[in-house]
Amino acid sequence: MQRINKNVVLALLTLTSSVFLLFQLYYYKYYLSPKNGTVFSKRKGSRSGQDRAQWHVIKKFLGLVSSHNVPVYLIDPLVLGLIHKDFEQLSSSSDGVSPECKYFCAPRDFTTFALLDKTWKHEVSLFRAAEKMGFQWLKIQNKDPRLEGMDDLSGTEIPFHYIFKLAAHAIHLVVFYERSGNYVWHGPLRLKQHVDRKFVPFRKLHFGRYPGAYNKPELQLLFIDDVKVQIPKNPSEFIEEMSHSRFLECRYREARAFFQLYPDDASLDAMVFRKKAKTLLHLAALTLNNLGVRFWLSSGTCLGWYRQCSIIPYSRDVDLGIFIQDYKSDIIPAFQKAGLPLKHKFGKVEDSLELSFQREDDVKLDIFFFYEEDDHMWNGGTQAKSGKKFKYLFPKFTLCWTEFVELKVHVPCETVQYVEANYGKDWKVPVKMWDWKSSPSNVQYNGMWPVDEWDDVIQVF
Structure with a gap:
């Protein structure tokens, strides 16, 4: 067999490499x-x-x-x-x-x-x-x-x-x-x-x-x-x-399972209350949003959203939370202008502030202000007739959005911990008899308001 010329082989390899390079350039250019x-x-x-x-x-x-x-x-x-x-x-x-x-x-x-x-x-x-x-x-x-x-x-x-x-x-x-x-x-x-x-x-x-x-x-x-x-x-x-855009969906599967165990109250009174509570919640959201004040569903209103995707008919009020650093002095006049007169004002900005608004024979709106400590948050409560103070402790939480009664509204992102702090491990079981001073799992006695401060920290209208 005739010996292959090395120069021919080298020339063929060079030609092949050049063709491949040109192909790459053409592909890149394409x-x-x-x-x-x-x-x-x-x-x-x-x-x-x-x-x-x-x-x-x-x-x-x-x-x-x-x-x-x-x-x-x-x-x-x-x-x-x-x-x-x-x-x-x-x-x-x-x-x-x-x-x-x-x-x-x-x-x-x-x-x-x-x-x-x-x-x-x-x-x-x-x-x-x-x-x-x-x-x-x-x-x-x-x-x-x-x-x-x-x-x-x-x-x-x-x-x-x-x-x-x-x-x-x-x-x-x-x-x-x-x-x-x-x-x-x-x-x-x-x-x-x-x-x-x-x-x-x-x-x-x-x-x-x-x-x-x-x-x-x-x-x-x-x-x-x-x-x-x-x-x-x-x-x-x-x-x-x-x-701050994180969103939590209502838990419809769990809500349906809840109503299979505890049938929903479909009475006329329950329907009327839910309608009034929804109207009140929309009005409160509009008022606070116009003021630029962050708020979230708290207490029984938060429990109703998380447990049954609905307003609890026997709760008889709407509960909201606000961080104390977001407090504005315009809140009370803004609600009064919106047609919601002040029912009571307990505490002061520095300690255990709580506001309640209510029209005559209508659903009550309670606003609880939350204070932050090193390892927890808390809101206060006051017994008007005795001047006793109470404190409700919660693990630290952040806020997420949800949709509730056709409203975009905040809830605690760490909802389970928030609800368990307030209602204990048995929060899935309805409790119709509720004492705000003793029933919550997270309530603590917090001393007495000095008598000389009562006119300022215990105001009932």
Whole structure:
């Protein structure tokens, strides 16, 4: 057999390597070609090719949704934080031309946008177009909690999140839904078994670990890094809202099991009370929200929400909690202006403050103010006829949103611990005979009010 010339072999290897390199360059150029809208600009200030690449992915995504009339808006906290620093300058700029890629080129693995569900139709054409542009996409869906209730626990599945990935950057699209409490809500990001856990770094996503509740957004159109995009009108306010957005659903399954053991009171008196209590709760929420005062469902009202998704008909009042640092002197006149006269005022701002409002022959509203110690929180109680003081101890807690009687309202996130502190381990069993001085599991005697202070700390109207 004739001996193969070494020079021929070397030439063939060189040719093969060159063809492979050209193929790689062609493939790279194809995905970053002008027809796909992703040519790198020669703008100054871009940190690296990777930073510029993510800007092009964002621009490409916005072009995709715009061509399909899908009105998304930016909710990425990192980018919004950068925008907030230059908000006035960006708001006054009409063309958005920037000498550098300052906002969308900030290093990160993904950029987050939001979409109001009612503003678009779930069109297959959008996802087909995304695939043609080189995107891989993933839909995460789950049951619609808005359809759940005492009579139906089989909510239909709806989209909660979409992920669009191109090269090394991903777009996280969070779907918001309107709820009956006049707010918007997004669901959790729960991966099903068949989903590729390595598709994106899911643990780094800002939205999805918990469901979230937000006020309906006001949007503003800006030109940012040569890209036109909608953002929340007040970026810093949205970022602050995001940090306290965690949402807890009412536990309808547990509530239905509760009513199987303890049938609901369907009497006329019970229905009338629930209607009045709901009206009172809405009025109290409106009044406190207008003052900018945080509050939450407390005592029997919180127990009713958590145990049976309803107002307890024999409770005879509505109970709210407020942190003492959120107290405002406008609270009493605001409620009186709303048609709720003060029934009693016990304690003082420095110690055991408690307010009660009630119209004649109507449901009573009790507001308990909570004080924080090193390892617990507490609210006070006062016996008017004796001047005795009482203290109710709770483990420290944070606040979450929920929906109750068609109202977006706060409850303690650590609800079980909160309820058990007040009602003990047997909180699932109804107790109709209740003494506020001795029945609670967390009550302590706290001394006496000095007689010379009674006129100030024990006021009954």
